[in-house]
Amino acid sequence: MLFYEDFVKKIDSTDKIQLKKFENFSVEMKKLVSGLGIGVPLILIGLLQAYLSKGTELRILPSILALVFIFLGLKQLKTTLFYRISVDTETKTLVGEKLVLDLNVVESCTLKEAKLGKNLQVILDIITTNRRQIIIPLYMKNKERFVLVMKEILKEKFFIKK
Known part of the structure; x- marks a missing residue:
């Protein structure tokens, strides 16, 4: 729990980030x-x-x-x-291996800690307007940057479960 709380503090303490046109995230070293x-x-x-x-x-x-x-x-x-997640910040599109998601149709996005398999993982739980649920585990490098990019794009639709 201590790791997640520290992660949330880092996210909350950062106000605004400079977005690039394409934000690319690959798998973390571990x-x-x-x-x-x-x-x-x-x-x-x-x-x-x-x-x-x-x-x-x-x-x-x-x-x-x-x-x-x-x-x-x-x-x-x-x-x-080949684990890659890309976010096009101009068209507001999230692209993964088998996922292309228009972020304009996102109803809510929640950062939380959930049990995936045997371990607790930090995930983004995305609900679209057509009631489709998408869970993105944060296995990538620069997790904080990914969450901050999503927070910046989604604004009031982004929530953090503490």
């Missing part, structure tokens, strides 16, 4: 290292399994297992390395 620490060993295990499966006869189950490990490792690497 998540990058953990993603690589999972993806690379999975690929190596898959390659080893593929090497061991091609003996004198072709073994089907180890070959399938090798393909599954390689697929999971590549998917993990793709998710980790």
